[in-house]
Amino acid sequence: MLTFTEEVLLLLGDEEGALLPVDKHAFDCALAGAALLDLAFAYRIDTDLQALVVTDSAPTGMPFLDRILARIASRADTVDAATWIRELSTDDAETVRKQALANLVQRGILERKEEPFLWVFRPVRYPTIDREAVHGIKLRIEEVLSDNIPDPRDVALMSLVDACQILPDLFPDRKLGEAAARIALLRKMDLIGREVAGTIANIQRTIVLAARAEAARFRKLRLILATLGGAAAAVTLLAPRVPLPDSYGPDLLEHLWFDGIWRQWSGYLILGLAVVGLAIAIVIKKRLVTRIARSHRWRLSHFVLGVGCVLVLFAHTGFRVGSDLNAALMGCFLAVLLSGALAEICTGAPSRLRAVGIARPARLRRSLMWLHVMAICPLPALLIVHILTAYRY
Amino acid sequence: MSRRTVWWLVSGTLLASAFVVASMFVSGDRRILPAGAMTDAHHQLEISCETCHGTPDFADTAAAEKALNRSCLGCHEDELKAADDSHPRKTFRNPRMAAYWDRLDARLCTTCHVEHRPEITRVGAVTVAMDFCMACHAEGEQDVRVERPSHAGLTFDSCASSGCHNYHDNRALYEDFLVKHSHGAWLALTPMHALAARARAAGQSGATPLAPGDAVAPASALADPAVLEDWARSGHAAAGINCGACHAPAAGDASPDAVEAHWADTPAMSVCEDCHRTQARTFVRGRHGMRRHPRIAKPRDPHRALRELGLDGVLPETVMVWLEDPAVPERMAAGEARLPMRGDAAHRALDCGTCHMPHAVDVVRAAVEACTYCHDDEHSRAFFDSPHHALWLAERNGLAEPGTGVSCATCHMSKIERRGKIATNHNQNDNLRPNEKMIRTVCLDCHGLAFSLDALADTDLIRRNFSGRPTVHVESIDWAVRRAKAQRQKGGN
Incomplete structure (x- = not known):
C-alpha cells in the first residue's frame, strides 16, 4: 500500500x-x-x-x-x-x-x-x-x-x-x-x-499576503524599468545621431564611437549583458533552476540587463543605426528590447492601457512576446558576422 | 511557445542566414559587410576588399594599418612626390618627431583618411576635424603665429579652407611663389595655353592622309559609309593609320587577307594603349579609368595558403569564389558615379571610345560635348554660358588663335609635356582636389595668381563656371608681399 x-x-x-x-x-x-x-x-x-x-x-x-x-x-x-x-x-x-x-x-x-x-x-x-x-x-x-x-x-x-x-x-x-x-x-x-x-x-494566507506585496513591489519596479528601457530603445531608434564636435583635440565621443578598442569593449559588454539576460529568461521560462525561476529578483534582473543593454548600446553607437547588416543587427536588437519592454508594460499596467484604448492588453502581450522571441532568432548570426567583419577588416 | 514553433523559428533563421552567406559566397559581393559607405574617391573599388585590406585574415592592428598605408601609397605615392609633399612621411618617421605621433600620427595615411566613415568624412576625404593643423602648429617652435602677426587672429579651421594652405600640395601657395606672382594682372595680355597651342600647331605626322577608298577591311566592315567618312576625317586617317591597325593589330601587314584573318569588330582598350601610352597611363589614375589601375583589384590568391594546409583543390567551387576576392569590373558606368549624371547616360561605360568616338576619334567633341553627355551638374551646364565657352567656340570656328579657347578638357585634362612630346593628361582628377592644384597647370596661362586664387576660392563663381568676377578675396598674397617687404626693410637696415 x-x-x-x-x-x-x-x-x-x-x-x-x-x-x-x-x-x-x-x-x-x-x-x-x-x-x-x-x-x-x-x-x-x-x-x-x-x-x-x-x-x-x-x-x-x-x-x-x-x-x-x-x-x-x-x-x-x-x-x-x-x-x-x-x-x-x-x-x-x-x-x-x-x-x-x-x-x-x-x-x-x-x-x-x-x-x-x-x-x-x-x-x-x-x-x-x-x-x-x-x-x-x-x-x-x-x-x-x-x-x-x-x-x-x-x-x-x-x-x-x-x-x-x-x-x-x-x-x-x-x-x-x-x-x-x-x-x-x-x-x-x-x-x-x-x-x-x-x-x-x-x-498560505501569510505567504500570499507577503508574496502579493513583494510581487506588487517588483511588478512596479519591472514596470518602471520596462518603461525606461522601452523609451530609451525608442529614442535610440528615432533620435538623430549625436553629432561629433568638429574641432581637433582629445574627444571622448569620437573615441567612444570610432575608436576600435573602445568600441570593442562596449560591444562585448552589450553582448555579455544580452547573453546573461537571455540565459536568465531561459532559466526562468524553462524552470531549470527552481530558486531562480521563483525569484522576483532574478526576474527583475532581466529588465535591469535590458536597460543596461540600451545604455551601453548608446555608448557603442551614439544613436547610429548603421547600414546594411549593421542596420539589420541594430533593428533586431532594438525590436527585442522594445517588444520586451512593451510586453511587460502590458503585464504591469493593463488598466492604463485599456484607458488609452487598448482593449486587450493580454492579447497584445502575447503578440509582443512573439516578436520578442522572433527578433532574438537572427541575432546570433548577425552578431557573428558583425564581430568577424570588425576583426577581418 | 511550443517546441514546434521554436523549431520553425530556429530553422527559418538558419535558412535565412545561410541564404545571405551563400549569396556572398557565390557572387563574392561583400558590400553589405562594411560599417559605412566608402568615400567618393574610392567607392568604385568597394567590391574588392583586398585592394586596400592586404593583410592575411585577422592580422593585428599594426600589421593591418601598415598594409592599408602600403595600399594608399601604391596609388598615391607618385602623386605625392609630384606635389612636392609638404608633410612627407619620411619627415615624421624620424624618431625626433616622436612627440608629434601622439598628437597626429602623420606617418600613417589612415590617421587623417579613414574609409567607411561617411559621417566624419570631410572635404578631401579628410576624417579628422579640419582644424587639425593645431595639433602641431599651435605651440612651440612650430607655432605659426610667432613669426606671422598676420595669423594672430586666425582660427586653425581656416588654414585649409581659406585658399591659403594645403596639407600635401602647396606648389601654388608657398610664400616665394605668391610674392613672385603677386603683380600679375587678372588677365594676361595674350591669354593662351601654350602647350595646347603648340600641340595644335604641331600639325600632322607627315604621312600621306588616307581617303575612304584606302580603307582595308573585310567587306562587311566597309558596308557603312558613315563609318568610313568618320574615319577618313579623323586624325588616324590623316596620319595614315588604316583599319587594321586597330581592328587587326596582329595582322603584321596591311594586306587584306591578313587583316581579314585577324579582324576583330570591337578592339580592346589595349590596342589604343599600345600607341597612346601617356594617355592610357594617366587615364587609369583618374576616376574615369581607375578600375584599370595596375595596383587595384588584384584578386587574393588563397591557393598558396590552402596548399600549405593540404586543402588546395579540396574545397567546393562556391567556397573558392568566396576566398578568391572578386576583381573589380574593368570599366565604370556613368550610372555608378556620385556626381549628378544624365539619366540617359547611366549605361555608358568609360573607355577611349566613349568620349572619342571610335572611328571619328574626335578630340574636339571629346573636349566638351563628350563631358556634358554624361555630366549634369550646375558647373557643367553653366559652361555653355561662360566666357570660356565663347573663347572655345571662337577657336573652333577659326576666329581665334589655337590655344586661346577654353574647353572642359583645357582645365580638367590639361596638356602635359613629356620628353618633348605634348599629350593630354587623361587623369581629370590630377589637378582637381584641392583646386589650387589647377593654378600652375592651367589658370596661370591666362590669369594672374591673385585672380586665380580668388576665383578658385569662390564656390559660387565655380558653380557659375566662372561667369563673372570673384567676390572672395584670399589675402595670402597681400600678407606674403607685406612680410617680404618687411624682411627686405629689416635686411636693408
Missing part, C-alpha cells in the same frame, strides 16, 4: 511529471502533514488539540518516516501538530519528497527522466507510468465526496488534497461547489488532516 506522502506526490504531479500549480510552502506543508499522517496511521504518534506525542517509537521500515519519528521522540518538550508541520516543512520536506519519489520509481509507478539542456542544466522529471495507481487514488477521493461512509484514511487524504487546493485540478469536470459542505465536514473528522489544512491555510 502507498503511503500518504507517496499518494500526495502522485496527485500533485501531472502525467508528464510536472507539478500542478501549488505554492512551494503549501506543497512542503502537505508533505510534512502527509508524513505525520503516515506515522499516525502506523500508530506511532497520537495527537490532540494541544500536543503531538509519540506512542510507539519502533521503526516503520520507511527511512524518511523513521527519521521524522526519531526527531519527534527526541524532542524534550511537547508541541502541537501545527508546530511540527511548520518545522518539518522547513527542514525535512525535501528529503521526504526525494525518498517518496524514489519509492514510487522503485515500485514502477513513476519513471525518472533527466533532460539535459544546453549541456549545463539537467532538470529531472517524473512522468507517470502506472496511471491506474493514480486513477485509484482519485477514485477513493471521489468516493469520499459522495454520500457513502468514508474510510478514515481516505478522509485524511482528502483533507491534505483540499489543503493544497488542487481538487479543481484533479476533478476539472466536477462541480465541487456542491460538495463544499461535505468537504468541510469531513475535514473536521481527522485531527491531523484538520491541522495540516489549518496550518497550510494559515501559512
